[in-house]
Amino acid sequence: MCTGRVDPAMVAGAFKKGLDGLMVVGCYFGDCHYITGNVQAKAKMDITRRLLKHVGLNQDRLAFRQCSSGEAAVFVNLVSEFDQRIREIGPIGGGGDPVEAPDIFRKMETAEAVLAGEKIRWVIGKRTPFLESGNMYGEVFTQHEFNRAIDMIIVEETEVQEILRELREGARSVKGLAQALTIPSERVFKYITALKRKGMIKLDKVSDRTPYFQIIPQEG
Amino acid sequence: MIYEKEKRYIVPFDDVPSPRAEMPEISVDERRGNFDEVETGFPESVAVTEAKRCLSCRRCLGCALCWAECGVEAIDFDMPDEVLELEFDDVIITRGQDNAFSAIDPAWGYGTYADVITDLQFERMLSPTGPTDGRVVSPLDGEIPARLAVIQTEPEGDENHLLSSVVLGVNESILALDRTEGLKITLISPLSPDFKERFLADAEKIAGLSMVEGKAGSVQRSGEGDPLTVTYSHEGADHTETFDLVVLLTKPVLSSETQALSKKLDKPVQ
Amino acid sequence: MADNRVLIVGGGPEGVKAARQKSEEGAQVTLVEKFPSLGAERIPRDRLIRSDEGFINPDLDKVRNDSNIHILPYSDIQKVHSGEGAYFARIIQHGLRVDNTKCNDCKACIKVCPVNMLDDFNEGLGFRTAVDFYNPVTAEYNIYKEDMPVCQRSCPLNLDIRSYVGLIADGRYLDSLKTIRDRLPLPGSIGRVCPHPCETACNRQYLDEPISICFLKRFVADVELNEGIEPVYETPEKTHPEKVAIVGAGPAGLTCAYHLARMGYKEIQIFEALPVPGGYLWVGIPEYRLPKKLLQREVDLICNMGVEIQYETRIGEDISFEDLRKDHDAVFIGAGCHKGLKLRVPGEEEYEGQGIIDCVTFLREQALNPTEGKGKLIVIGGGNAAIDSARVGWRMGFDEVYILYRRTKKEMPANPWEIDAAEHEGVILQYLAAPVEILGKDGRATGMKCIKMELGEPDASGRRRPVPIEGSEYVIDAETIVPAISQGTNLEFLPQDHEFSLSRWNTFEIDEDTCQTNIPGVFAGGDVVTGPDIAIRAVAAGRNAAMGIDEYLRSK
Incomplete structure (x- = not known):
C-alpha cells in the first residue's frame, strides 16, 4: 500500500490508543508508483505533525522517512534511530510531551476528530492545486500561505471539536x-x-x- | 472595494506573540564624517524568520468546499462584478451603515474586556434576529447580566450627539429591561438641557432604569472573574460601582470615503 | 421641482428615508449601499419608544417593493463627476458569488466553511463564515472574498505583499523579487526609503508588531545584488512605433518608462535636467539612506530595456515644450517638486545663498558636489527633508546641528524612526520655536531671531496650531540656516501661454484613472500632481500613466 494512503485521522487514532511513536516510511521522491503518493504522504504527515504539536504532543513522535525497498541497511538505520529517539522521549504523556496523561488522550481524541473532519481533509486535498495552479480565484499560494490556512483550521477546529464533544454529553x-x-x-x-x-x-x-x-x- | 468594518478578527496562531526583526545598523561613531549606509540589511535567517511572521491575511480561501456541499448548485465563483455607467440629476449622500465611531479612549476598556460593548453592538444584541436572538448576555461568558451600565464616552460638546446618543441609550434600556428579568440599568451621562427638558421625566419613570447625571471616568476589572468597576462623578462626588455588562455610547463619525465624496461633489451628508 | 433621476449613497435609515421621499416625489431612485444588504432596521434615536417598536422601519418594506427605487447592494461608486447639470457615476456591483434564486438556505455551506470572520452585520458580536448570509432577515448569501489584503490595499502601488513575503518565507528570494518587479522597478531603492504605509496597516500589529515588509523587499533586492545576478527585464516581441517623451527621470518617470517598455514601446526618451537619474531619490535622499551606486544599477536595468535618458536637458531651455509635444506621440510629465519654499521672514532674500540655503538646494548640492561644513547649522522644519538635512549636515562636519520646529515631537510629520536616528546622532531638536527674522552682517547670515510658541486649538489638519508667545523672542547664532518647511513645483518649463489646468498649489490637475491632463496626449504624475509626497506614490502614478498612455495611443 502507498504511504499516500495513510490517513491522518488514523495517526491521531493510534496515539489516542497509547502508541508512543509512529514512523511512516515512503519511497524516494520520483520513485512513486502512483507518481506523487509519497509527496502527498509527506505533506499529510507534516500537517498532522503541526496539529499534534498544537494539541500538546511531542512532535518527534511522528516521523516521515524515505528509503527504497532494496535498502535494508538504510531501513534498519532509520528504525534504530527512531526507536532511540522514542526511548529518549519516553511513554506518551509521561513527561516528554507538553500535555501529560491522561489529558493527552483526550487531546488525541480531539485531534482525531479534527483530522476526520471535512474542513481539513478538503483543504489538505487542495494542496497541490493551491500551490501549483491556484484556488478558485486563480491565486497561487506559497507554502507559507498554505501553512497559515492549515494552521487557521487547526487552531479553530481543535476548539470547536472540543466544544462539540462536551455538548454531545449534555447541555x-x-x-x-x-x-x-x-x-x-x-x-x-x-x-x-x-x-x-x-x-x-x-x-x-x-x-x-x-x-x-x-x-x-x-x-x- | 470589498468593505469590512474596522474590527479585525485574527486567529490566535501558536507563533503569537513573536518580536519583529530589528534592522542592524552601523554605530553612531562609524557615521560621523562619511556617508556610509547606516542600515546594513537583514541577514538571511532574520529575513526568513520575519517573513514567516506574516499572517497571510485572507478571507475566502477559494477551496470550493461550499460549492461541493451545495445541493442546489447555488455557488458560483465566476459570478462577475457588474459595472454600471449611470447619469443622475441629483445626488444625495447619507451616512450609510458604516457605523464607524470616533476612537474610543482605552480607559473605557473596549477591546480589552469582552463585556464592554458599544451601543451599536448592544443594538444588534437586542434585535430579535440578532446573534443572541434578542437576549441580553455578556459576550465575556454568555451569562445574563443583573447590573448593566450605559455610559457616555464623549460627554463634551455637540449637543445633537449628546441628545441622540442618550435617547438611544434609554431606548436600548427599555428593550433590555423588557426582556431581562431582574435587570437593573444605570445610565451615566451629563444629560443635555434639551434631553432633560424633553425626555428626562419619561425616562425616570422607567422601572429598573436609573438616570445618573454625571460623568463616567473609567471602566476597569480588578481581577479575573470579577465584575467591571465603573468610576463616575455625580453631584460633586466620586463614585464606584460594579456591573456585569457595560455599554458605551459612542460618537458616530463619517467614513473617509463618504467624506471624500461629499467634498468632491460639494454636497452635505444627510 | 422634483429631479428625475436621483442617486442616493448609503443604505442606512437616512438613505432609505430619502429614497422613499424622492420616490414619492416622482423621481427614479438608485440607492447604492456598499454592504450586501440595506440596514435600516434600527432603534429610533429621536424619540423614546415602547418596548414593542424597536426594530420596525415601515420605510424599509416600501423601499424594497417600490418599482421606482433601484437598490444596488454590495456596490461601490468607483468614479463620479458632475458637469452640465448632471452627475455621471460609474458603479461597481460586486458579484455575491451565490445565486440566491437557487439557494434554499439549508446552511450546508456555512457548516463546512473553514473561514471564520467577524459578523459585520452584527457589529462583530459573533462569527460568520466566508460564505454566509449577511442580513439574517433577508438571508441573502454571499462569499466574502477580500479584493486585497490590508497591506496591499494601503500600498499606493498595490504591491502583492502577501505573495512576495510568503515567497521569502519559502526561501524563494528571486521569485519574490520577480513578483515585486511586476509593478515596481526600483525594489532596492524603495525598500530603503519607503515610509511603508503597508506596515502601518498590517494586521499583525493588533497581536504584537507589524511585519517588517519594507526591509524584506530590500532583502530580496540585496540577494540578487550580492549574488552578482544581472537580470534582464523582458520586453515583448510585438512592439509599438509611437514615441513617448518623459520629463524627469525620477521615480514616476522611470516607472512610467519601465511599464511602457514592458508593453512594447521602443521609442521612450526621458529628459532629465540634472546630470544624474533618480530625481529626488538621487538629489534629495542622502547617500547614507540610499547609496547612489545601487540606485544607478536599478536605473541601468531600466535603460537596458531600450529606454534612453538625456541628461542635463532642461525643457523650456534646451528643448521647448512645444517641440517636445510635436516630436512625440505622448508626453508624461514627472518633474517632481524641486523648489524649496521660503520662510517669508525679513532677511531671507537678502542673505540667500550667503548662509541661508533652502533644503532642496542644500541636499542637491551635497549629493552632486559634496563639501564640508563647519560651525553651527540650523534646520527649520519638521518633515523628513528637515531630518535629512540635519543628518547630512552632521555628516558634513558641522560642529552643532539644530532642528527648529514650531510644534512638538508628537506633531512632527517626519517618520518617527528618522527623528530618533537624528537625535541618536546628536542632532539637537528644539521644539515650539519659529523664526522671525534672519540676522546678518557684511552680506552674510549670522543668526536668527526666533520666537517661542505654544500649542492652541487644532487646525484643519487636526494638529494643534502653534501660537507665538508674545515677548518671548530670542536670538541664536548660526553659520548656515536651512529652511525645510515644504517644497513646491517648478513649472517654468511650460510656455507662458500654456493651457494646462493647474491647482492653486501649482500642480497639474489630471484624470484619476488615466493620469491625462486636460491637454490630450499629455500626462502627468508624481509630486508634480500631488505636491511633495512619498516615492511609492510617484511610482504608482508612473505605472498608472503608462497604462493611460497605452490606452490613449492604442485608441488613436
Missing part, C-alpha cells in the same frame, strides 16, 4: 464550557453564537441567569 453553558476546556470564555461565546447560526446547536434552557445550549443531531 452546557458558555461559562461551563470555558471552565471545562480551558478555552477563553469570550472565544467560547463566539463559537456558540456561530454554531447556533449554523443550526448545529440550540438553546436548551435558561436556568437562573445562565443559558444552556444543546446539540441538534445532524443528518448523515
Whole structure:
C-alpha cells in the first residue's frame, strides 16, 4: 500500500490508543508508483505533525522517512534511530510531551476528530492545486500561505471539536464550557453564537441567569 | 472595494506573540564624517524568520468546499462584478451603515474586556434576529447580566450627539429591561438641557432604569472573574460601582470615503 | 421641482428615508449601499419608544417593493463627476458569488466553511463564515472574498505583499523579487526609503508588531545584488512605433518608462535636467539612506530595456515644450517638486545663498558636489527633508546641528524612526520655536531671531496650531540656516501661454484613472500632481500613466 494512503485521522487514532511513536516510511521522491503518493504522504504527515504539536504532543513522535525497498541497511538505520529517539522521549504523556496523561488522550481524541473532519481533509486535498495552479480565484499560494490556512483550521477546529464533544454529553453553558476546556470564555461565546447560526446547536434552557445550549443531531 | 468594518478578527496562531526583526545598523561613531549606509540589511535567517511572521491575511480561501456541499448548485465563483455607467440629476449622500465611531479612549476598556460593548453592538444584541436572538448576555461568558451600565464616552460638546446618543441609550434600556428579568440599568451621562427638558421625566419613570447625571471616568476589572468597576462623578462626588455588562455610547463619525465624496461633489451628508 | 433621476449613497435609515421621499416625489431612485444588504432596521434615536417598536422601519418594506427605487447592494461608486447639470457615476456591483434564486438556505455551506470572520452585520458580536448570509432577515448569501489584503490595499502601488513575503518565507528570494518587479522597478531603492504605509496597516500589529515588509523587499533586492545576478527585464516581441517623451527621470518617470517598455514601446526618451537619474531619490535622499551606486544599477536595468535618458536637458531651455509635444506621440510629465519654499521672514532674500540655503538646494548640492561644513547649522522644519538635512549636515562636519520646529515631537510629520536616528546622532531638536527674522552682517547670515510658541486649538489638519508667545523672542547664532518647511513645483518649463489646468498649489490637475491632463496626449504624475509626497506614490502614478498612455495611443 502507498504511504499516500495513510490517513491522518488514523495517526491521531493510534496515539489516542497509547502508541508512543509512529514512523511512516515512503519511497524516494520520483520513485512513486502512483507518481506523487509519497509527496502527498509527506505533506499529510507534516500537517498532522503541526496539529499534534498544537494539541500538546511531542512532535518527534511522528516521523516521515524515505528509503527504497532494496535498502535494508538504510531501513534498519532509520528504525534504530527512531526507536532511540522514542526511548529518549519516553511513554506518551509521561513527561516528554507538553500535555501529560491522561489529558493527552483526550487531546488525541480531539485531534482525531479534527483530522476526520471535512474542513481539513478538503483543504489538505487542495494542496497541490493551491500551490501549483491556484484556488478558485486563480491565486497561487506559497507554502507559507498554505501553512497559515492549515494552521487557521487547526487552531479553530481543535476548539470547536472540543466544544462539540462536551455538548454531545449534555447541555452546557458558555461559562461551563470555558471552565471545562480551558478555552477563553469570550472565544467560547463566539463559537456558540456561530454554531447556533449554523443550526448545529440550540438553546436548551435558561436556568437562573445562565443559558444552556444543546446539540441538534445532524443528518448523515 | 470589498468593505469590512474596522474590527479585525485574527486567529490566535501558536507563533503569537513573536518580536519583529530589528534592522542592524552601523554605530553612531562609524557615521560621523562619511556617508556610509547606516542600515546594513537583514541577514538571511532574520529575513526568513520575519517573513514567516506574516499572517497571510485572507478571507475566502477559494477551496470550493461550499460549492461541493451545495445541493442546489447555488455557488458560483465566476459570478462577475457588474459595472454600471449611470447619469443622475441629483445626488444625495447619507451616512450609510458604516457605523464607524470616533476612537474610543482605552480607559473605557473596549477591546480589552469582552463585556464592554458599544451601543451599536448592544443594538444588534437586542434585535430579535440578532446573534443572541434578542437576549441580553455578556459576550465575556454568555451569562445574563443583573447590573448593566450605559455610559457616555464623549460627554463634551455637540449637543445633537449628546441628545441622540442618550435617547438611544434609554431606548436600548427599555428593550433590555423588557426582556431581562431582574435587570437593573444605570445610565451615566451629563444629560443635555434639551434631553432633560424633553425626555428626562419619561425616562425616570422607567422601572429598573436609573438616570445618573454625571460623568463616567473609567471602566476597569480588578481581577479575573470579577465584575467591571465603573468610576463616575455625580453631584460633586466620586463614585464606584460594579456591573456585569457595560455599554458605551459612542460618537458616530463619517467614513473617509463618504467624506471624500461629499467634498468632491460639494454636497452635505444627510 | 422634483429631479428625475436621483442617486442616493448609503443604505442606512437616512438613505432609505430619502429614497422613499424622492420616490414619492416622482423621481427614479438608485440607492447604492456598499454592504450586501440595506440596514435600516434600527432603534429610533429621536424619540423614546415602547418596548414593542424597536426594530420596525415601515420605510424599509416600501423601499424594497417600490418599482421606482433601484437598490444596488454590495456596490461601490468607483468614479463620479458632475458637469452640465448632471452627475455621471460609474458603479461597481460586486458579484455575491451565490445565486440566491437557487439557494434554499439549508446552511450546508456555512457548516463546512473553514473561514471564520467577524459578523459585520452584527457589529462583530459573533462569527460568520466566508460564505454566509449577511442580513439574517433577508438571508441573502454571499462569499466574502477580500479584493486585497490590508497591506496591499494601503500600498499606493498595490504591491502583492502577501505573495512576495510568503515567497521569502519559502526561501524563494528571486521569485519574490520577480513578483515585486511586476509593478515596481526600483525594489532596492524603495525598500530603503519607503515610509511603508503597508506596515502601518498590517494586521499583525493588533497581536504584537507589524511585519517588517519594507526591509524584506530590500532583502530580496540585496540577494540578487550580492549574488552578482544581472537580470534582464523582458520586453515583448510585438512592439509599438509611437514615441513617448518623459520629463524627469525620477521615480514616476522611470516607472512610467519601465511599464511602457514592458508593453512594447521602443521609442521612450526621458529628459532629465540634472546630470544624474533618480530625481529626488538621487538629489534629495542622502547617500547614507540610499547609496547612489545601487540606485544607478536599478536605473541601468531600466535603460537596458531600450529606454534612453538625456541628461542635463532642461525643457523650456534646451528643448521647448512645444517641440517636445510635436516630436512625440505622448508626453508624461514627472518633474517632481524641486523648489524649496521660503520662510517669508525679513532677511531671507537678502542673505540667500550667503548662509541661508533652502533644503532642496542644500541636499542637491551635497549629493552632486559634496563639501564640508563647519560651525553651527540650523534646520527649520519638521518633515523628513528637515531630518535629512540635519543628518547630512552632521555628516558634513558641522560642529552643532539644530532642528527648529514650531510644534512638538508628537506633531512632527517626519517618520518617527528618522527623528530618533537624528537625535541618536546628536542632532539637537528644539521644539515650539519659529523664526522671525534672519540676522546678518557684511552680506552674510549670522543668526536668527526666533520666537517661542505654544500649542492652541487644532487646525484643519487636526494638529494643534502653534501660537507665538508674545515677548518671548530670542536670538541664536548660526553659520548656515536651512529652511525645510515644504517644497513646491517648478513649472517654468511650460510656455507662458500654456493651457494646462493647474491647482492653486501649482500642480497639474489630471484624470484619476488615466493620469491625462486636460491637454490630450499629455500626462502627468508624481509630486508634480500631488505636491511633495512619498516615492511609492510617484511610482504608482508612473505605472498608472503608462497604462493611460497605452490606452490613449492604442485608441488613436
